Amino acid sequence: MRNLDVTTLRSFVAVADNGGVTRAAGYLHLTQSAVSMQLKRLEELLGLQLLDRSGRTIALTAAGDQLLGYARRMVALNDEVIGRLTDQAFEGEIVLGVPHDIVYPAIPRVLQRFNAGFPRVKVQLLSSYSRQLKHAYGRGECDLILTTEPNSSEGSETIAELPLNWVGAPGGSCWRQRPLRLAFGRHCMFRPEAIEALNRAGIDWELAVESDSDRTIEATVSADLALTAMLDGSEPRHLEKVDHGGALPELPAHRINLYVRDVAANPLVGELAALIRQTIRSYAGASLRAAE
Structure with a gap:
């Protein structure tokens, strides 16, 4: 045996x-x-x-x-x-805010592992844009949040830094068209940087889709009707990084920042934050190694 x-x-x-x-x-x-x-x-x-x-x-x-x-x-x-x-003594609720674009693949793994360790603690996941999450955190509506930002902000801890990539349909060709058709959320922090990069490169563009719905944006992009920008490794399986061979401008890297309230009032917030750090860094490291 x-x-x-x-x-x-x-x-x-x-x-x-x-x-x-x-x-x-x-x-x-x-x-x-x-x-x-x-x-x-x-x-x-x-x-x-x-x-x-x-x-x-x-x-x-x-x-x-x-x-x-x-x-x-x-x-x-x-x-x-x-x-x-x-661990039956631990119970309560924690509100975690995460931007739409980095919920996958790391956060489901975080929630699964945290629930295994603290089954009576409810984690309420709030998914929104980074700006809105920061406002909610400032109003005390979240115990901890993740954001995607070009730089670190006061009160934040940078836990990963990843390239920002042009993303389109697998095998798509719309990136060759001019004006270049784009699909972004109204409050997406990647949108102004993508547009600025295109303007600097002298590439004509038009906004084909402006929506608060990630599904609408992904459907348009997967149909090869527009491009968007996503952090490396965060693109869903029905989209892929565009191999444009230098025809499109490079986009700046973005940081994944973590904001955590004073854990003295609720030590389990610290436990969840530690798990988020470990998991995000693990996935970020794998993404960067794959790109080498």
């Missing part, structure tokens, strides 16, 4: 999510040697090679890919059991 150890599975998932042992060790607050030893024990138990260490970066083997889904579920189930049986 062979039994899988949740600790080794957690290290394996962390290495897969963070793209290497060093980042996984920092994420787990362990030494690199401890994580490496856990991975070795897991491979010896299964009699399989789970990681391909031949390249510059660590990648999963076919067996590793197959194990990853099971490992995620087992770790999540472990955390849920521990949370429901031991």
